[in-house]
Amino acid sequence: MLAGGSETNISALPEEIFNVCSATQGSREIVKASSSAKWLALDVISTAGIDSFAFSIDEHPLWVYAVDGHYIEPLQVDVLGISNGERYSVFVELDKPATNYGIRLASTALAQLIDTTAVLAYDLNSTREDVYPVNSTPFTTRAGFGVSTDVTFFDQSQMVSFPPQFPQPPPKVDQTFILKLDTVGSSYIWALNDTVFDHAIDNTDPPLLYQQPSASNPGGNITITTKNNTWVDLVFTVVTVGQPPHPIHKHSNKGFIIGQGEGSFNWTSVAAAAAVIPQNFNLVTPPLRDGFITPPTVTGPTWLAVRYHVVNPGAFMLHCHIQSHLNGGMAMVILDGVDEWPEVPEDRQI
Secondary structure: OOHHHOOOOHHHOOHHHOOOOOOOOOOOOEEEEOHHHOEEEEEEEOOOOOOOEEEEEOOEOEEEEEEOOEEEEEEEEOEEEEOOOOEEEEEEEOOOOOOEEEEEEEEOOOOOOOEEEEEEEEOOOOOOHHHOOOOOOOOEOOOOOEOOOOOOEOOHHHOOEOOOOOOOOOOOOOEEEEEEEEEEOEEEEEEOOOOOOOOOHHHHOOOHHHOOOOOOOOOOOOEEEOOOOOEEEEEEEEOOOOOOOOEEEEOOOOEEEEEEEEOOOOOOOHHHHHHHOHHHEOOOOOOEEOEEEOOOOOOOOEEEEEEEEOOOOEEEEEEEOOHHHHHOOOEEEEEEOHHHOOOOOHHHOO
8 A cells, every 4th residue: 555545566576576486495504413422402583574484404303492682381292383473493403314304494474485404414524515405304384384283383372481470479560561563554563552663763863771750752653761660551453454473672681471362452451361261371481582473364353462561671672573564663762760769960951
């Protein structure tokens, strides 16, 4: 859609946008391993701007032991679904015959078929790429789907912090912010709370970090203000049908993903919602992350609830990790622990 609600003129676009696909063959990364080492440790990080991916190593299950830099009770999976900005640490047992195994990354986004294969090579030291043929059996198709129903994908709901992190009984919530994720006026203009974040504000005004917490910011409804040592609930609501998963990233400390669901979030607090739909919440061992992926709106609205403890006073970004969404304004600033902010130096006050 164009500004003003007019329809996009598809015929004006070059044919190769949708109908021409040119295969490419790039270089391959070779990960060399010695079978005598028994185990290999890998850190898997998505630096993607748009796509989400399925990561796997042929015939080698992955033992996930850390997520977003945070230890969890190890989970054995065949495939990792990786979204923008996510980080996973895995162990790989080197217990297969010494040969070459495909390390696969397949796009799971609808926009385009993109996949690539690196190589896990046992006991081989050649520098020639052509001596690393891959004939191993993959866990996924080129589109990132499991090749059978027996393939196990990482399930965030199964991750448990090690050691346990969520307080029991669940902490009292001091503030709740219900945030609406949607486009505003045009398909390329986005907002995290109805108001588009104008990235120019730090160029035209003092950065929010150097303003008094009580100052009225020029962007309108783009800030959240909290006090130190309080607990805050962020409820992300996606109301428009056809929205993709939004990988929301929180700077500073992590948050607990305590609930999610389909349909409208018709409550003013998590407590009120949990009283009606307790099956949608985990208030015992919720995942602890700094990235929160909202459910896609395939047939109707969806929502995701995150709870965090304010322990690091300062100004921090909260934004969608899809680059075009962030550039389009889907961001806010959290002014955490304003009661513990230091005095603003006189030469920085405006």
